[in-house]
Amino acid sequence: MQNIVDKSIKGIMILAGLVPAMSYAANTDEILFHNEQNDTVAINRLLSDGLEAVGNKPGNAKVLYFSEKFLNSPYVSGTLENESETLTVNIDEFDCTTLVENALAFAYTLGEGRTSWRDFVFNLQRLRYRGGEINGFSSRLHYISDFIIDNSYRGNIKDITSQLTGSDYTVKTIDYMTRHKDAYPALADSAQYTHMRKIESGYRSHRFPFIKSSKTGLRNLWQELQDGDVICITSKIPGLDVQHLGIVKKINGVPHLLHASSTAKKVIIDQTPLHEYLRKNRNASGIRVIRISN
Template sequence: MRQYLFIPLCLLLSACSPKKYPVAMDAISATKAQHIINDIQTPGQHSRGELIEQVSQSFLGTPYQANTLIGSATVPEKLVVDFNGVDCFTLLDYVHALSQSASKADFLDRLVKTRYKKGKVSFVNRKHFFSDWFVSQPRNALDVTAQISPKAEVVHKQLNLKADGGRFIPAIGIFERDITYIPAKALDQTALDAIHSGDYIGIYSKLNGLDVSHVGIAIRIGDQLYYRNASSLQRNRKVVDTPFMDYMQNKPGIVMLRAL
């Protein structure tokens, strides 16, 4: 069984905050976070997209693991840092926070702001939806979907509301939101050329109550565009780079975000 270090956040930051919450981070993850911060980043010499590309490369091959976060409507939330296994959303959480961090304490603070609305650690404040990344404060990214293609479409969604009237996450409300997406058939070369390495790509969901079904990172290697993602497919079960247009076979479309 993996051993976590449950550490009051104020012990990791230079000054204690009146709001304390436990951090669940094992030694492997702590060491890797420090390595990424020390050895991969060169603050001020790379664009945000380049930093996201570099940081995310460190996670290639990381096993796919769902449900690593600790907290629910009845279980107190902990700030989990677990690099031993990631799903598509936790991968983006870690990469986004690390790409802005100058120290391990800074990373934890950035992770709180990345994962939680208003920087408040609780299950109900988690950014459960991809569109929370550009709607909820503090914002992680800009929605650049309409800039990528003039063929983008807008669909009004009631996020968290199932077709049968139930909720995907009973503990939170329903969010009225317009979701802009680019249909897969509209992904021509002009649109593909407008995608930057390090952009975040959500796979649009046609289901009632959801904005996307999967998320990942755009990566350019030479002239090729890849989709870096924590894949749950049986043939992968890890973080992989997949040729983007191969991945988009039989997918409905994409939502494009660019990191702030």
């Protein structure tokens, strides 16, 4: 893991010059809410209720607690795509990435003993953006490898994959976005495209730990995984590292995926065990596992 972090710091943080100072969306003019009045009240209430329910429990328990609060919320993609890159807060509808980001931000905020919506949006921004700084489309941590490295470096999460039963390593060049720039309207801006290319240059022949789909049925792995761990489903698609995200929820000791499902069109606990879910997914190569730090 240390080699991965070292390589990433050199290849991404330093080479690309991407270590900006932290900024804070301090007022509502700097935030795009889904419904400002309702959202600020709801966030405060979720944090206050969470403090009573899981305030003294480990970070993973907090992640699962908040994830379950969003069960049956509608699946909606593209909620972060706007004319300009703005901190978007939407706790009413999710895709797989925004569900995980929000659950982590709520859990991290509660782990700090804070219960204000302002603290939540601060943590949401610091998780979603490189160095916690918004500087255009390319400053968002689109690739999960980028998300893991940047947030691990800042102590927000831990990549525990290499510590788990069945772990292995793979090497992959990650450049899907610039290969398919027509699918990302923001990359029509030459500056953002160039910046994204620069970011991807740090991920040429990127080596990272994963657990093959065929090994996710190992009983020892099931015991090592914890409720609230984040599952990153790695992809066979060229240029793409991770194709889907979810959160571990064990049922009778067997890991299942709590996720925003594009098939079910809502946030669900998948009734198919994780290892079976992966077996049926032809584009999935395996999983990475990350765990909140606080």
